[in-house]
Amino acid sequence: QVQLQESGPGLVKPSQTLSLTCTVSGGSISSGGYYWSWIRQHPGKGLEWIGYIYYSGTTYSNPSLKSRITMSVDTSKNQFSLKLTSVTAADTAVYYCARDRTGYSEFDYWGQGTLVTVSS
């Protein structure tokens, strides 16, 4: 059974960089075929796709966030990561990592989500 777990600071100051890591267990990131994804949900709001990364390092991201996003994968640790720069209060959200099994929005496994608050 594949499991995903987000980790990272729950509080980030404005203008700083939000950094999150997703640890995958029960399956190997390097086995290929899957798109390792980040999705966020503002408090009381809907889902927003941030982007995903293939095990090879190829990334695709939301155009509205692309200039501030860096995604990476560490196959040796079976982890993938998200960095979001120059954060503001508008980046306060629950951040989920998830596995997209095709790249066409088939998120079959999700982390539990982690709340990141941007505040001074």
Next chain:
Amino acid sequence: QSALTQPASVSGSPGQSITISCTGTSSDVGVYNYVSWYQQHPGKAPKLMIYDVSNRPSGVSDRFSGSKSGSTASLAISGLQAEDEADYYCSSYTSSSTLVFGGGTKLTVL
């Protein structure tokens, strides 16, 4: 990219059937059969209910079904049960090689 359009809320009584619509454009729903639906209970991660417009993952009740006409996809739930009360989100692949979600629909079982 703009979010797909869903009604903010729908409701139905136990045993009834409801439909949730998801309207996109000729750059997403209208051109690809890559529409998915997710169910989200409060405080929980979303759960994949439908993929590729009308396919159900293993373990999802056959009371859930999906369809598409033009740029509008739909999720139908028959035989409503109390446990179906949740938020539902559609999602689509786009011509920009990105993904987009709908704004979400709150289903209330009366």
